[in-house]
Amino acid sequence: MKRTIKYYRIIWLKYDLPAGLSVFLVALPLCLGIALASGAPLYAGILSGVIGGLIVSLISGSQLAVSGPAAGLTTVVAASIIAHGDYRIFLLAVIIAGLFQFILGLLKLGVIANYFPSSVIKGMLAAIGIILISKQIPVALGYDQPDFWAGGILKLFSTNQFVGNLSNFNQHITRGAILITTISIFVMSLLHRPFANKLKIIPAPLLVVVLGILVNIAFTEIASGYLLKPTQLVNIPDDVFANISFPNISKLFIEPGIWKDGLTIGLLASLETLLCIEAIDKLDRRNRITPINRELVAQGIGNIACGFLGAIPITAVIVRGSANVDAGARTKLSAFTHGLFLLLSVLLIPFMLNKIPYASLSAILIVTGYNLAKPKLFRNMWSLGFKQFIPFMITIFAILITDLLIGVCIGLFITIYYIIRNNFKEEYIITKTFENNVETYLIKLNSNVTFLNKVNLRRVLENVPEKSVLTIDGSDCNFIDYDILEIISQYTNKASERNIKLNLKGVKKVNVTAIH
Numbered sequence: 001m002k003r004t005i006k007y008y009r010i011i012w013l014k015y016d017l018p019a020g021l022s023v024f025l026v027a028l029p030l031c032l033g034i035a036l037a038s039g040a041p042l043y044a045g046i047l048s049g050v051i052g053g054l055i056v057s058l059i060s061g062s063q064l065a066v067s068g069p070a071a072g073l074t075t076v077v078a079a080s081i082i083a084h085g086d087y088r089i090f091l092l093a094v095i096i097a098g099l100f101q102f103i104l105g106l107l108k109l110g111v112i113a114n115y116f117p118s119s120v121i122k123g124m125l126a127a128i129g130i131i132l133i134s135k136q137i138p139v140a141l142g143y144d145q146p147d148f149w150a151g152g153i154l155k156l157f158s159t160n161q162f163v164g165n166l167s168n169f170n171q172h173i174t175r176g177a178i179l180i181t182t183i184s185i186f187v188m189s190l191l192h193r194p195f196a197n198k199l200k201i202i203p204a205p206l207l208v209v210v211l212g213i214l215v216n217i218a219f220t221e222i223a224s225g226y227l228l229k230p231t232q233l234v235n236i237p238d239d240v241f242a243n244i245s246f247p248n249i250s251k252l253f254i255e256p257g258i259w260k261d262g263l264t265i266g267l268l269a270s271l272e273t274l275l276c277i278e279a280i281d282k283l284d285r286r287n288r289i290t291p292i293n294r295e296l297v298a299q300g301i302g303n304i305a306c307g308f309l310g311a312i313p314i315t316a317v318i319v320r321g322s323a324n325v326d327a328g329a330r331t332k333l334s335a336f337t338h339g340l341f342l343l344l345s346v347l348l349i350p351f352m353l354n355k356i357p358y359a360s361l362s363a364i365l366i367v368t369g370y371n372l373a374k375p376k377l378f379r380n381m382w383s384l385g386f387k388q389f390i391p392f393m394i395t396i397f398a399i400l401i402t403d404l405l406i407g408v409c410i411g412l413f414i415t416i417y418y419i420i421r422n423n424f425k426e427e428y429i430i431t432k433t434f435e436n437n438v439e440t441y442l443i444k445l446n447s448n449v450t451f452l453n454k455v456n457l458r459r460v461l462e463n464v465p466e467k468s469v470l471t472i473d474g475s476d477c478n479f480i481d482y483d484i485l486e487i488i489s490q491y492t493n494k495a496s497e498r499n500i501k502l503n504l505k506g507v508k509k510v511n512v513t514a515i516h
Helices: 002-038 042-059 071-084 087-106 110-115 118-141 148-157 162-170 175-191 194-199 204-222 257-283 292-309 318-326 333-348 358-372 375-383 386-401 404-426 451-462 482-497
Strands: 067-069 314-316 428-435 438-445 469-473 501-505
Touching: 002 042, 002 067, 002 071, 002 118, 002 204, 002 318, 002 333, 002 358, 042 067, 042 292, 042 314, 042 333, 071 087, 071 118, 071 257, 071 358, 071 404, 087 110, 087 257, 087 292, 110 257, 110 292, 118 175, 118 257, 118 358, 118 375, 118 386, 118 404, 175 204, 175 358, 204 358, 257 292, 257 314, 257 318, 257 404, 292 314, 318 333, 375 386, 386 404, 451 482, 482 501
Parallel strands: 438 469, 469 501
Antiparallel strands: 067 314, 428 438
16 A cells, blocks of 8 residues: 555656646636636636546546536537526536536446537537637727627728727727737747747746736836726636635526526537547557546536536546646646646635736637637538538537527538438439340349338339339348338239339338238
8 A cells, every 4th residue: 555655656746746737837827718708707717627626537537638617618608607697597507517417427328429420519619619719809809898799890880980980999999908919829829830849848828828917017117008907807806715606506496598508518518528538548658548437427526516616617628638648647646736736826826817918818719719610620521521511511500690509409400311311322222224125123222221211212113114124132131121111012013003023032021901
């Protein structure tokens, strides 16, 4: 026992402590940024990171995955908070999401992610990226009025007085915020270039935050006209625990929308977690495989804790996980350590966090959104053909017009349509030849012929001309649906009436005399 403790102490000091510190430096600005994008209190994002690090990591079977607030949930979280108008009611949805995940894990339904087509998942992530960018543009510009897209940008073109509208628009933006956003996006883009690999000692999000703080300090000294307003800086209370919101349990069965939001968050969080776990397992140099059902249980417990403690929902996050791997982590102690650092930061140095400009966080989120919806992704989906590209694009448009759950469902229906259409075409082949001046038709049934092929098969049989020879060959079939056998058996009498010589191979007749 002592040897085991000593071994893990050495591993932690040598590998997991520095890896946990590195992940903390990546996670801190992302926790704040995702809370900002979600319309939640900023401390809620850090609390989510703490819960993901201190609770989920201990229950999870993954050695390298790191959990925390995820960009993929910002749209549904923001919509739910706005819809219910009370953050305490929204927290009930987080608890329901956690219970849903916990039950999925107990019922061993972790395979659910395998039943979502790649085109729909990519479309969902791309739509989230687009929404993320659009919501951060007003923050990036330092726009100080509500309803930016309707009351700001669109008003520029609402009348013929474009110059006057533009002048009015300029009065509501902050040049300091625009400058910080521009510098931040430029730095993050630069650090993603291959030649900048040697500069990645400092995580890009952390560097952007530090630069934003330094630039705003410079504004106070040399350019007061560019100085950010207090409302454009992070504001975390000194005593976080005194300001935590707790769920309003009395509204659990009074607000019906809470259950829909909870199930939506639970489903999306489960999908994002399982996709992330799969990716992180591929990065693990020791080829360890994470038990996915245990992961869902861990995420469920984590989200239940988030709901009760006033935090936004969490998932396993690929950015944190890959940073953990790159930093040389060996065990789950690195994720635990990152959670510990997050807790200490909010307890000991909130005054430092409050110097961070929102513009820096918005730049991080804009780059995150761009990475989810890169033009390269659209070109790649186009190259895969219409059967992949159309469900992908319809999923995006449906989510932008409606919401995430409806959009994903529409994308699934479109994908199912293509599956059914392909099934119509591929489950039998018809060929026509002439033998002794007699038209001869061969209908070759493929591996599985189901009721989905009824309409087309009946149409083909009706079009076989009189006084011809027809062979229906099912000898290579693994399965022929009863509906298909019924149609063929019914056609036997019709073939006799039309002087069609019908040959059946590997197809047995069924009794159709009792059919009404």
